[in-house]
Amino acid sequence: MTLQLLLDQKNITKYHLSKISGVPKTTIIDICAGKSSIDRCSAKTVFQIAKALGCSMEDIMMLEEPKRYDSETGLPEDEAYLECALPKYLQISLENMKASWEKEDRGEKDYHWDLYWGELNADINSAEVERTISSEQAWYLRKKYLRM
Numbered sequence: 001m002t003l004q005l006l007l008d009q010k011n012i013t014k015y016h017l018s019k020i021s022g023v024p025k026t027t028i029i030d031i032c033a034g035k036s037s038i039d040r041c042s043a044k045t046v047f048q049i050a051k052a053l054g055c056s057m058e059d060i061m062m063l064e065e066p067k068r069y070d071s072e073t074g075l076p077e078d079e080a081y082l083e084c085a086l087p088k089y090l091q092i093s094l095e096n097m098k099a100s101w102e103k104e105d106r107g108e109k110d111y112h113w114d115l116y117w118g119e120l121n122a123d124i125n126s127a128e129v130e131r132t133i134s135s136e137q138a139w140y141l142r143k144k145y146l147r148m
Contacts, residue, residue, distance in 0.1 A: 121146055125138070
């Protein structure tokens with residue numbers, strides 16, 4: 001959970017948190033936007049936020065950092081979003097390939113590895129041609145799961 005999600009759950013705005021905690025509004029905005037890290041805040045700032053939200057300093061320190069976005073494209077730097085809403089047949093092929101790679105990476109021989117690789121490659125190509133997934137998604141999946 002991020003600080004922004006915690007504020008949303010408690011129905012508190014960044015401005016209101018600033019007022020009740022004494023932490024500058026810009027600091028809170030920067031933490032919520034991922035421009036500043038809670039880890040880099042002073043103990044006093046963490047204490048003020050924790051006290052204002054009625055939780056412990058440890059709870060505040062355990063909050064996740066918000067996702068970072070590419071300044072040019074506006075897309076998340078973590079490309080995992082490209083794995084969302086995939087067709088069922090492609091999800092099954094991905095799971096088979098993941099399991100096969102896990103065996104191979106452990107040094108075990110998976111005699112079906114080439115079958116799973118070919119099936120996943122064909123499913124990615126099919127989904128891309130049918131426009132069920134974008135070209136960007138297709139290349140992401142090829143790089144990550146076919147290790148191209």
